[in-house]
Structure formats: C-alpha cells, structure tokens
Amino acid sequence: MTSISVDAVFCPRCGQPLGPAGIASGEHAVCRRALDLEPPRYCASCRRRMIVQITPSDWTARCIEHGETTESTWGPA
Amino acid sequence: MQPGVDGIRNNRGMTEQVATQPTASPTSPTTPDSAADILTVAREQVLERGERLTYDQILAVLRTSDEQLEELLAIAHEVRMRYQGPDVEVEGIISLKTGGCPEDCHFCAQSGQFTSPVRSVWLNIPELVRAAKLTRDTGASEFCIVAAVRGPDAKLMEQMRAAVAAIKGSVDINVAASLGMLDADQCQDLADMGIHRYNHNLEAGRSYFPNVVTTHTWEERWETCQLVKTTGMELCCGGLVGMGESLEQRAELADQLGELEPHEVPLNFLNPRPGTPFGDLPVMPANDALRCIAAFRLALPRTILRYAGGRELTLGDLGTRDGLLGGINAVIVGNYLTTLGRDPKEDLALLDELKMPIKALSDTF
Numbered sequence: 001m002t003s004i005s006v007d008a009v010f011c012p013r014c015g016q017p018l019g020p021a022g023i024a025s026g027e028h029a030v031c032r033r034a035l036d037l038e039p040p041r042y043c044a045s046c047r048r049r050m051i052v053q054i055t056p057s058d059w060t061a062r063c064i065e066h067g068e069t070t071e072s073t074w075g076p077a
Numbered sequence: 078m079q080p081g082v083d084g085i086r087n088n089r090g091m092t093e094q095v096a097t098q099p100t101a102s103p104t105s106p107t108t109p110d111s112a113a114d115i116l117t118v119a120r121e122q123v124l125e126r127g128e129r130l131t132y133d134q135i136l137a138v139l140r141t142s143d144e145q146l147e148e149l150l151a152i153a154h155e156v157r158m159r160y161q162g163p164d165v166e167v168e169g170i171i172s173l174k175t176g177g178c179p180e181d182c183h184f185c186a187q188s189g190q191f192t193s194p195v196r197s198v199w200l201n202i203p204e205l206v207r208a209a210k211l212t213r214d215t216g217a218s219e220f221c222i223v224a225a226v227r228g229p230d231a232k233l234m235e236q237m238r239a240a241v242a243a244i245k246g247s248v249d250i251n252v253a254a255s256l257g258m259l260d261a262d263q264c265q266d267l268a269d270m271g272i273h274r275y276n277h278n279l280e281a282g283r284s285y286f287p288n289v290v291t292t293h294t295w296e297e298r299w300e301t302c303q304l305v306k307t308t309g310m311e312l313c314c315g316g317l318v319g320m321g322e323s324l325e326q327r328a329e330l331a332d333q334l335g336e337l338e339p340h341e342v343p344l345n346f347l348n349p350r351p352g353t354p355f356g357d358l359p360v361m362p363a364n365d366a367l368r369c370i371a372a373f374r375l376a377l378p379r380t381i382l383r384y385a386g387g388r389e390l391t392l393g394d395l396g397t398r399d400g401l402l403g404g405i406n407a408v409i410v411g412n413y414l415t416t417l418g419r420d421p422k423e424d425l426a427l428l429d430e431l432k433m434p435i436k437a438l439s440d441t442f
Contacts, residue, residue: 056170056410075422
C-alpha cells in the first residue's frame with residue numbers, strides 16, 4: 001500500500017492537482033483505492049514522473065527534484 | 078482499439094502454420110458437451126482417466142452457471158490433488174529492466190508506445206541478490222528475473238550472466254527468466270547459465286492475439302516456446318484472461334496451452350493499467366475468473382497452475398482462497414513488476430490453514 005503525505009499537492013497516481021478534499025474523496029477516490037495495489041508514479045509535490053523500482057518486498061520512487069521514497073510492502077516478520 | 082468478436086473471426090487462420098504449430102481450429106470432438114453434463118464428463122475423463130478436456134469441453138466448462146461453480150471447483154481441486162498433490166510452488170518475480178519496451182502488448186504498462194506513467198529503469202545486481210534472498214526467506218523455490226524487451230540483446234545477456242552467477246553464489250533458489258523472444262543460441266546460453274525455467278506467455282488464444290499485440294505474432298511466441306523445450310529448461314507459458322476475449326477465445330487459449338504442454342502455466346487476470354489500450358476495460362467478475370481457473374486446471378491436469386497478476390483485484394481474499402481450492406497450485410508472493418501484491422505472510426498463512434505445504438526446493442528439480 002502506498003501512503004500519501006498530507007502535504008501532497010498532486011495525485012501520486014494520475015498526476016492531476018488535488019483539490020481541498022485531498023486524495024481521500026472526490027475525483028481521486030478511485031486513485032486512493034488503486035494505490036493500495038500500486039506504487040506512486042508522480043511526485044506529489046511537483047507532479048514529475050518518478051523513476052520507480054519494485055522488488056517483491058518493497059518499492060522505491062525517485063523524483064529528480066524531491067528525492068527518493070522507499071516503502072516496504074511486507075509487514076514485520 | 079476495442080477488442081471485438083468480429084475482428085477475431087476475421088483473424089482466424091490468418092497466418093501460415095509451421096509444422097510444430099497447432100491447427101487454427103481447435104481440435105476436439107464435433108459434439109459439444111452440454112453444460113448440464115460437463116461436470117460428469119470432467120470427473121470421468123480428467124479425474125479418473127487423467128485426460129485433459131478438449132476445446133469444446135473447456136468451452137462447456139466456461140459456460141457453466143454460478144450454481145454449478147462450487148461443484149466445478151471441487152472437481153478441479155480433486156484433479157489438482159490427484160495429479161499434482163497438495164504442495165504449492167511459491168515464486169517471487171522481479172523486473173531487471175522496466176519500461177521502454179518497443180512492443181505494443183495492449184495490457185502492459187511497460188510498452189514505450191503508450192502514455193503509461195511507467196518510466197524506464199534498470200535494477201542493479203546487488204538489489205537483485207537482496208530480493209532473491211528475501212524471496213527465498215518466504216520459502217519460495219523460484220525467483221524469476223524479467224525484462225521488458227522484444228528479445229535480449231548482448232548487453233542484457235551479459236547482465237543476466239552476472240546476475241545469475243551472483244544469485245547462485247549466495248542464495249539457494251532456482252532462477253527463472255523472462256526476456257522475450259529468443260533465438261536458438263540465446264536459448265542455449267540461458268540454459269548453460271543455469272536458468273531453471275523460462276517464461277514466455279502465449280498471452281491470448283491465437284485468434285484473439287492480433288487484438289492484443291501487433292508488433293509480433295502469436296506464431297513467434299509459439300516458436301520461442303518450442304525452442305525453450307529443446308534446451309532442457311522448463312517452459313513456463315500462460316496468458317491473461319479478461320482482455321475482452323470471448324469465451325470461445327478463452328477456451329482456445331486453454332486448449333492451445335494444453336497442446337503446448339508447458340511445465341507451468343501462469344494465469345493472469347487483466348489489471349487495467351492507466352494509459353494502455355486496455356486501461357478502460359472492466360475488471361473481470363470473480364466468478365468468471367474462478368471458472369477460468371477450473372477450466373485451465375481441467376485442460377492441464379498435470380501442469381503447475383500459478384496465480385499470477387491481477388488476482389488481488391479480481392478475486393480479493395475470499396476468491397484467492399476459492400482458487401486455491403479450485404485448481405491453483407502455485408503462487409507469486411509479494412509484488413509484481415509494476416503493481417503491488419499481498420504481504421506474503423497472508424498467502425503463507427492461508428496455505429497453512431488449507432494444509433497446503435510449500436513445495437520444497439529439493440522437489441523442484
């Protein structure tokens with residue numbers, strides 16, 4: 001599952017601007033649900049397309065401006 | 078382009094066949110089995126005699142009602158247990174080269190021809206080794222390295238050589254590969270590297286394939302599959318369902334896989350990816366997916382049938398369980414190539430609950 005920063009300006013799935021409702025409702029609710037099974041593709045700060053690498057256990061998304069995020073998709077052992 | 082039945086009919090038998098290819102028309106009895114008695118036929122023919130279903134019989138299975146689904150899955154499960162046993166083969170997959178593929182497989186977010194947000198990137202060897210170790214720690218016996226390419230060039234083959242050596246030097250796991258279409262030399266080279274199994278899917282039944290891919294042919298895929306079988310590597314060959322194909326074309330894929338006789342069939346359910354031509358297709362209904370699982374098991378009684386991409390979206394937790402009790406005997410743990418999967422602990426707990434042991438590495442040779 002991809003966690004979304006409360007400071008997100010752009011949707012990490014479709015890259016479109018987030019309104020005041022954020023990603024939890026409105027037109028991005030579908031994106032929010034989809035991100036349960038997808039890594040982010042767009043930087044939530046600048047909407048650049050990120051370089052994403054996925055391994056069986058985690059993903060890493062890198063924005064050339066805002067750096068790298070890594071999340072494990074496997075819970076604690 | 079939206080797939081449609083008319084286009085398929087026009088495409089039937091459109092290409093000349095080579096000697097090793099199956100006939101364009103499905104080989105089967107001329108009398109179709111009715112939906113009412115197909116379960117009796119499946120029990121007698123597949124379960125008792127070990128003979129796979131014919132095209133018409135597979136189609137009859139795909140046409141069974143929701144009311145018959147429970148009994149259908151039970152028969153498919155009995156077939157799996159009799160001819161494959163209770164063990165479940167566990168595998169992890171990883172993308173060595175992601176995105177930027179020149180091919181136009183309409184379901185795939187890694188094609189460079191679509192407006193998919195997936196960017197091109199290579200994974201380094203230390204990361205591959207780390208992933209192989211983590212995969213092995215789940216009990217998995219297979220680790221498949223995948224590259225989004227038409228076929229491997231010299232650079233990719235050298236990367237594979239180094240990656241396989243590094244993994245084999247530090248992780249006790251079978252290494253599989255999926256690098257697109259191969260020539261005979263590449264095939265032998267991969268076998269010599271110690272690749273245990275090679276994946277190359279038919280993707281769709283022959284008549285529907287031109288609606289899915291236009292940059293290469295179904296026949297080219299078939300030829301690579303035949304080449305793999307000559308080298309001693311195990312062949313892993315499956316496809317996707319839920320891409321807009323008809324039931325007839327779904328049955329055709331299962332029948333053609335039965336004719337090919339791969340060691341393993343990965344069964345994918347379309348996960349519509351944004352930006353791809355199939356991005357707006359609906360997710361396949363769960364009961365249709367379960368009927369597919371049973372039909373593929375009855376078409377391939379002695380083949381490993383693996384849950385591959387899309388099962389989380391299509392089946393959810395309950396459906397995942399039903400499929401494991403309906404013919405599936407292998408899973409991919411963790412994430413996929415461009416999407417995420419379940420936490421392996423959930424899958425492993427389910428296998429434990431169902432009393433389905435993980436197939437040991439020593440049993441896979």
